[in-house]
Structures are given as C-alpha cells and as structure tokens.
Amino acid sequence: MELQGICHKMHAALKTHSVPDQTIHKANVEYKFILDRSEIDLPFVLGQELEIEWTGNIFCTSCCAKTPKSYSQGHCFKCFKTKAECDLCIMKPETCHYHLDTCREDEFAHSVCFQPHIVYLANSSALKIGITRIVNMPTRWLDQGATQALPILKVGSRRLSGHLETLIGTQIADKTDWRKLLKGEAEPLNLIEQRDQILEEFAPKIQTIRDEFSQNLEFNENLEFLENELPREFIYPVEQYPEKIKSLNLDKTPKIRGVLQGIKGQYLLLDIGVINIRKYTGYELILRA
Numbered sequence: 001m002e003l004q005g006i007c008h009k010m011h012a013a014l015k016t017h018s019v020p021d022q023t024i025h026k027a028n029v030e031y032k033f034i035l036d037r038s039e040i041d042l043p044f045v046l047g048q049e050l051e052i053e054w055t056g057n058i059f060c061t062s063c064c065a066k067t068p069k070s071y072s073q074g075h076c077f078k079c080f081k082t083k084a085e086c087d088l089c090i091m092k093p094e095t096c097h098y099h100l101d102t103c104r105e106d107e108f109a110h111s112v113c114f115q116p117h118i119v120y121l122a123n124s125s126a127l128k129i130g131i132t133r134i135v136n137m138p139t140r141w142l143d144q145g146a147t148q149a150l151p152i153l154k155v156g157s158r159r160l161s162g163h164l165e166t167l168i169g170t171q172i173a174d175k176t177d178w179r180k181l182l183k184g185e186a187e188p189l190n191l192i193e194q195r196d197q198i199l200e201e202f203a204p205k206i207q208t209i210r211d212e213f214s215q216n217l218e219f220n221e222n223l224e225f226l227e228n229e230l231p232r233e234f235i236y237p238v239e240q241y242p243e244k245i246k247s248l249n250l251d252k253t254p255k256i257r258g259v260l261q262g263i264k265g266q267y268l269l270l271d272i273g274v275i276n277i278r279k280y281t282g283y284e285l286i287l288r289a
Contacts, residue, residue, distance in 0.1 A: 118226070
C-alpha cells in the first residue's frame, strides 16, 4: 500500500480501559498516521516493514503555501512571525502579553489561552510538571510518551498555568529526556504522594499567585485544587525498545525503511533507528507498507 500527503502529528487515543481497584485509570494507546489532516486507513502493525519517503516539498500548515523550511513545526516564515500559535508565549506561557495589548491574535487568545487549563504531574523519562488545556487530555500526555499522569490543579488561563508550572519547575523538571524515554519504561511513581508533597511545599506561593490572578475582572482566572483525581497509566504498543538510540533524519536521508518495533509519544521505533513524526509536520511524505 502507498499513500502520499502532508504529514501532521500522529493521532494518539486510548483503546481499552481497566480499573480493577478503582484507584487508577489504565489504558492501552493506539495510533493513526495523519496525512492531509485526515486519519489514513493504514493500521500500524508491529513487525511490519515500513518505508517513509520525503518528496522534498514542505507546505505551511497554516496558509498552505510552499516553504523551503519549516518553522515552529510546520509553518512558513511569514506565519511563524505573525501567528499567535507560533509566539514565544506558546512555549513559555508565563510570558503571555495579552494584558499588555500586544497579542498577535485576540481571537486565538480567547479560544485557546483563556480557556480552562490543568497543571499536571507526569512520568515519562522521570517525574515532570506540565500544563495543557483540559480539552487536550489525554492527548498531551500520550504525545509526550508519559506512562503515568495526574492532574493536580485546574486554572482559568494559560498564563496562570504557566506561572504555576514555572514555580513548581524550580524543584521538578518540565522537560522529558527523549533518549531515556525511548530506552524503556520509566520507573513507576506514586503520583498521589508526589502531588501532596508538592502542594504542601508550595502552598504559600501558590496562594500568592492565586490572589494576584483573582483580581482579573475581564476573565475567570480562578484556581482549583484537584484532590479527587485518579492517576492515569498508559500502555504503549512497543514490542522492543532499542539498545542504542539512533535518530533518523529525513532532511539528510529522504527515504528510510525499517521494521516497526514500537510507537511511543510521537516516535516510531524502527529496527534501524527512531524517528519523531511530529518534527516533520508540513512535509509531504509517501508512506509505504
């Protein structure tokens, strides 16, 4: 089978659930390849041979213009410099500048930044702190390859979540070690205990931030402690983890072919190396299986 189109990040979803003791949510993760924003009818089968070829073309995922280079995961340079989704505050939400009246797109701010967000703990390569919109659960965790996750706070804006992430990030990493992620499963953690310790340690500073943001009368930027949330556990379709990590690069090698040994996060684990599919958003690819 051969399929061709513009690549987007893989769609990850939860396939089956099991809650034997009502203290944790467990689920298997399944993936679908996305070409031209549509799920393609090509199920991933571990052990199958897969070929991915880049045609040499890149198209902006925002304006669809052809571009010689991809910026900020699939944008042309013009959109990279003008679209709100490419602004620095997307990577560093605590730097949101909407209140300074310098936001690139007010509509984006209202539909994305001033929507309910959660602050969460996750275990991917180790314990990490992170944020995401509520509508992005559990996709955010699956894209990161987390094996465990627990929402700990619910807030009314991206900027507020960013300040809390930065605060807690002084003690806990906010990044994933992708090499360690792809070498095997992370050591299981008691996320409930971790949550309780963190919230107790940072309670005074969290209250200070809470008081500051509660004065915003334009938007609801309240903060809620999520004390009744259960931990989530995710099982990824991995048959074999690589002993050594070799990163495959379509910019240097436009055609790669290997046996699929697993999928985790946005990575395909092949017998010849690993490839981050999200990195090639906007690339025109030919997929053969």
